[in-house]
Amino acid sequence: MRDIRSEFPALSDEVVYLDSGATSIKPRRVLDAVRDYYENFPANVHRGGYPWANRATELYERARKKVASLINAESEEVIFTKNATEGLNLAAHILDPLVGEGDRIIVSILEHHANFLPWMRLARRKGAEFSIARITAEGYLDLEDLERRMTPNTKVVAITMASNVLGTIPPLREVVKLARRVGAYVVLDGAQYLPHRRVDVKALGAHFISFSGHKAFAPMGTGILWGRAEILRDGSPLLVGGSMIRHVREDGYDLADSPNRYEAGTPNVGGVIGLGEAVDFILEVGYERMAEHEARLTEYLWEALADIPGLERYGPPPKDRTSLVAFNVAGVHPHDVAWYLGEMGIMVRSGGHCAHPLHAHLGIPYGQSVRASLSIFNTTEDVDRLVEGIRKVRKVFGV
Ligand SMILES: Cc1ncc(COP(=O)(O)O)c(C=O)c1O
Structure with a gap:
């Protein structure tokens, strides 16, 4: 453990850091990668053709490939966000047109507000039912209660992969199976899961999973939304503007493909490069x-x-x-x-x-x-x- 501790400059014998659930402290190699970017090639991405810009774009996109490989996804399914909250709001925005009056959205009582409020707001706005699945006396998601709530009008099931208060992990594959049986979309909140357990998006079979990069040894201001390619292909982005369009005319515009479609404006280039390094750290440990x-x-x-x-x-x-x-x-x-x-x-x-x-x-x-x-x-x-x-x-x- 001494070896690992020495990789975290913020640690010392005086400090006992027991708040990794809020955000993780960062290993030296992540800080070095961020510093290298700002000192040696601090350019914007996807714009210039000069060496700094090329290097920045290369490392930004390499980080996307690393994340995709870490969670067993395709690169175009990995969208960089600023945190897990943004990813969950984006998922709710993309699913918005699929929810109508009289439909049902299910969450659980375990949820962090980030996976509660976007769905409560969507349900209220659309006149849909907002249904909250219960937990057992021990604090695990009550699968029988969840199953009872899965009516044919259920459109979205949004569940955490690990509770940020009780630490409990719902039976995720069963949740997905039950939801898919009624044709509902499954959105998982992986913020407290990715820093501790391997995620395999293909094996899980959900539609969206949102993560915080900053809780998984990456810099502040980093998050990841994974979504299925077929949903992302035609989804509506939260933000519109630069870098997310194919072409803009006086009378309209054509959106770019995913992931650029969902990353309007200048992204957190240094943070994402650090995120790529954090993935290497996780794999090495x-x-x-x-x-x-x-x-x-x-x-x-x-x-x-x-x-x-x-x-x-x-x-x-x-x-x-x-x-x-x-x-x-x-x-x-x-x-x-x-x-x-x-x-x-x-x-x-x-x-x-x-x-x-x-x-x-x-x-x-x-x-x-x-x-x-x-x-x-x-x-x-x-x-x-x-x-x-x-x-x-x-x-x-x-x-
Ligand atoms: C379970 C869970 N979901 C979502 C979030 C929100 O993450 P972020 O702060 O990256 O938006 C947190 C943060 O504490 C969390 O614990």
Whole structure:
């Protein structure tokens, strides 16, 4: 682990970073790739024919190929966005004409607002039903409940690949199978999945999957929307303007093919080049090694938190879940827990985690929680410092 830790310049012995669920810190090689771009060929892409522009375009498009290969997709199915939220909004925009009055859109109560609001808004605007699938008492997606909701008028099923609060992973292949049986489009939110588990879009069989690049070791301002080529071929872009048209006349315009069609204006060239490097980092570390390390550490975290009096953990014990644990400390507001931990160099997130409906559904005090999320560079010492820190916070508050 020492080797991996040394690849992250932001880490030091003073720092315990337990907020990779919000965004990952970046390996040196990603930072170097971004710096190389800005220092040595800082030109725009898809425009100039001079050497800087050619190099920038080459590396930008190479990053697309790397992402496509990572998730087993075709290059034209990979659209660069600024985050997972933009990708999900774009998916909702492309599917907009297919949803009409009296149709149904299904999401789950596990969803982050990014995969909740675009669908709620679309349903409201079209006069469609907005149906929210439930979870089991343990916190897993309730497949039977989902199946009951899959009426023939269901047009879209939008489900997370991993909960950002409970860490649970829905049975994704079954979700897709059920949705396809009624002819619904399946949109998956892969923001919390890609940084931890291998994604194979062909094997999954969904129609869209949105990811955050910045949660998967890539620079801020990077995201990916994967969509099926046959849907992207005729879809309507969210933005119109430069670089996304074939030809513009006084009386109209012809759109370019995907992916350019969906990438209007100047993109985040340095960020995307960094994203390409992040893919190489993931492949070099290997998903197997990541999964094994994180599973062991999540188990350790789960057990260690159990020893703290008055601490309630949310979600099931770590099995089929990603490497995060949300919790509350009785008698202390989650923001106070996080603030005091921060003073000790321990960085965790507190709040509703953009999952207000889930917090309300679970009856979580304050509608908020503290969340510790782990990554490949975290160690058992990090967890020990968190536990020690929480004990100190309890002392400060006299609980
Ligand atoms: C499950 C899930 N979906 C979507 C998002 C939104 O991602 P982004 O901030 O990249 O838009 C997040 C971010 O926390 C998330 O955890």
